[in-house]
Amino acid sequence: MSTATHDATSPLPARRGGHALQSWTELAGRLLLGVLFLFSGLGKITGYAATAGYMSAMGVPTGLLPVVIILEVLGSLLLFVGWKTRIVAFLLAGFSLLSAVIFHANFADQIQLVMFLKNVSIAGGLLLVVANGAGTYSIDGRQRSRVA
Secondary structure (H helix, E strand, O other), rough: OOOOOOOOOOOOOOOOOEEEEEHHHHHHHHHHHHHHHHHHHHHHHHOHHHHHHHHHHOOOOOOHHHHHHHHHHHHHHHHOOOOOOHHHHHHHEEEEEHHHHHOOOOOOEEEEEEEHHHHHHHHHHHHHHHHHHHOOOHHHHHHHHHOO
């Protein structure tokens, strides 16, 4: 395992690739973020008609539902294995923010406010994945270590 060195031109501190706690925490974070999208996507499959009806009632074209399902299910699986993780996390963060604005913007309803903030918080966690990458225990991490 290699240890990153500090680049004087970078404002970010050096990252240690071999730190076990950090590696396991990165994996756990990806799994915890991904499980939400997996269950959400699978729920949309099993409740397709109801989800399409809800989307339509909110002014969202129901033709987007298959795209949403693919993003959630495939995105979660890619987060789990850590492949193309920064791109996937960026797309899921954008999806979370867009969903918050479209479906949970009724701040007079406290439940909707909490749902809005939940989506914003999830986007924040995903943006940390974008910034830091998948970590050691990932396909991306293995590919990076082969190059180094």
